Amino acid sequence: MKIMVCIKQVPDDSVKIELDESTGKPSVEGVEPIVNAFDTYALEMAARFLETGIEGEITTITMGDENSKSSIKNCLAVGASHGYVLHDDLFEGSDAQGTAYALGCAVRKIARDEGGDFDIVFCGIETSDETSGQTGPMLAESLGYSLVTNVIALEKKDGVLHVKQETEDGYNIVETPMPCVLTAARPNYDPRYPTIKSKMAARKMPIGELSAADIGARSDKTGESASLVKTIELAAPPKRKAGIKINEEDIEEASLKAFSIMTDANVL
Amino acid sequence: MTDRNVFVYIETADGESVKVGPEMLAPAREAAGGGKVTAVIIDAQSDQAAEKALIYGADAVITAACEAAPPENTVGILTAMAEKYGPDIIMIGSTPAGRETAPRLAARIGAGCVTDVNALDITDEGIVWTTPLFGGTILENVGISTDVQVVTIRSGAFKCGEAGDPSGEIIPEEIIMQDGDVKTKIIDSVVEISEQVNLEDAEIIVTGGKGMGTEEDFQKIQELADVLGATVGATRPVIEAGWTSRAHQVGQSGKIVSPKLYIAFGVSGATQHITGMIGSDYIVAVNKDEDAPIFDVADIGIVGDAKKVLPIFIEECRKLKGI
Incomplete structure (x- = not known):
């Protein structure tokens, strides 16, 4: 069983990112880069799946600059055996379609090099920065694989894959052939932490670097010039003004005061 | 003002349109200008949802009788409909199924795709779609450069228009599924949450x-x-x-x-x-x-x-x- 987990390095999602009015860009300066949370769930689910006694390996890949190697290293410390960074000026400014195209080229190229197709290509359902959720489904189209979204667990049964898909009121069990693309939702556990030993081991593992030429990506299919969706501008959402703050010793008095303002405002 | 033909795919559950379905008809009308707004419904029982679409402003409804419409079927059917009717814009609700359908459809027909749209602006240069970044602390205004534009509309972002008379044509379409269109199969569906919680309509x-x-x-x-x-x-x-x-x-x-x-x-x-x-x-x-x-x-x-x-x-x- 060969599993590819696609990850993206994003700014720490516990930090509130707002528009920097002076640059017109998101205020990500100084915010620690982390692996997108949904991608860490994909990796953890893949690792747990293999730990059920299935022989196999996890490869992880990201598109990004030199910097994103640290995120791949983090993945190598918590279950992945191989890591790659897709890096080329050509990829700059790609929209989701250009990204999915390049990832598709890379998945095929690595499969050829490592001697065998990936059975599962796993992505997080969306990233905390773009929150568009397009890359996984588009990657499935690019590769011509089947797709199951909102995955919270997987199991191999009689040679096929049974995937637990979260729904609004419960879950589905979906049978899918392999190869397939899966997108991970949040399972009811946290991903494992690396140990000192696994961190040390990850530090020594090589990380492959792939350029557009390495994966045979065409310049008319990826990067800014091929982008079908163009950003016009970023804007700050309308601000809401804070109203009255009641801070009093006597909580009953404070409550009654608030309550009378509410009745005066006719909101009850 | 440019006239555009707009497709609105209205997802259904038990024969009824999901909340965002009729809501999309308002921005669809705005984007259409003098063009036509056509609702598309894929369900064995489409009567109720079709009538609701006409009441809330669709000029016509295309119905495709299909027993179950998991996103895989939907992508295939919408691709065929888009090829046959040539809409300029395809709107889909930002439901879990819609968020799966839209990017696949866009990739298949070579269209640009924007998800979670919560506002739009019609300009001389084209339509500007607004979508949240970083969970909504920043808004991104984008344009799509392809002839066909695929967007998903966030539930609750637009209010339903005024109800009118349900006038307009209902066009039943034959579904021809290609071998290999459907690769996955739902073998079990479990309801864990039986209570009905309607936060979106709550006062x-x-x-x-x-x-x-x-x-x-x-x-x-x-x-x-x-x-x-x-x-x-x-x-x-x-x-x-x-x-x-x-x-x-x-x-x-x-x-x-x-x-x-x-x-x-x-x-x-x-x-x-x-x-x-x-x-x-x-x-x-x-x-x-x-x-x-x-x-x-x-x-x-x-x-x-x-x-x-x-x-x-x-x-x-x-x-x-x-x-």
Whole structure:
């Protein structure tokens, strides 16, 4: 069983990112880069799946600059055996379609090099920065694989894959052939932490670097010039003004005061 | 003004259109200019949803009788319909299925795709779509450069237009599925959450956060909700603690709500939560921490223990309502 987990390095999602009015860009300066949370769930689910006694390996890949190697290293410390960074000026400014195209080229190229197709290509359902959720489904189209979204667990049964898909009121069990693309939702556990030993081991593992030429990506299919969706501008959402703050010793008095303002405002 | 033909794919559940379905007809009309707005419904029972689409402004409805329409079928059918009718814009609701369908459809027909649209602006250069970044703390205005544009529309972002007479043509279409169109199969569907929680249409929402302290205290939120005829909301940490089901979750990964009154007890106001409730008309927040970010958006903030304020509110509301 060969599993590819696609990850993206994003700014720490516990930090509130707002528009920097002076640059017109998101205020990500100084915010620690982390692996997108949904991608860490994909990796953890893949690792747990293999730990059920299935022989196999996890490869992880990201598109990004030199910097994103640290995120791949983090993945190598918590279950992945191989890591790659897709890096080329050509990829700059790609929209989701250009990204999915390049990832598709890379998945095929690595499969050829490592001697065998990936059975599962796993992505997080969306990233905390773009929150568009397009890359996984588009990657499935690019590769011509089947797709199951909102995955919270997987199991191999009689040679096929049974995937637990979260729904609004419960879950589905979906049978899918392999190869397939899966997108991970949040399972009811946290991903494992690396140990000192696994961190040390990850530090020594090589990380492959792939350029557009390495994966045979065409310049008319990826990067800014091929982008079908163009950003016009970023804007700050309308601000809401804070109203009255009641801070009093006597909580009953404070409550009654608030309550009378509410009745005066006719909101009850 | 440019005239555009707009397709609106209306997802159904048990023969009825999902909430965002008719809501999309308003922005669809705006984007269409003098062009035609056509609803597309894929369901064995499409009568109700088709009539509703005509009432809320569709010029015509294409129906495709198909027993079950998992996203895989939908992508194939919409691709065929797009090729046959050549719409300029295809709108899809931002439901879990819609968020899967739209990017696949866009990739298949070579269209640009924007998800979670919550506003649009028609300019001389084209349509500007607004979509949230970082969970809504930044808005991105984008344009799509392809002839066909695929967008998903966020539920609750647009209000349904005025109801009118259901006039317009209903066009039944034959479905011809290609071999290999459907690769996955749902072999079991389990309902874990049986309660119906309608946060999106609620006029009043009373939400509890981890600041309620214990599950027992959280349950008392229901008492206030009952007195006010309100719906109970919850934050993600509350769901994760197992105090209530995720059907109650308000926020980026739950429901985006816009009630007339939103009362938050023991909610600190993580960005992901604020994004989901900032559209409320009037916000009341109770929290021990006077620096809690929820106070930045509240019309009234009470600095204090939510557990102590809740019973006082329940009593006062009872008096007010005469219950």
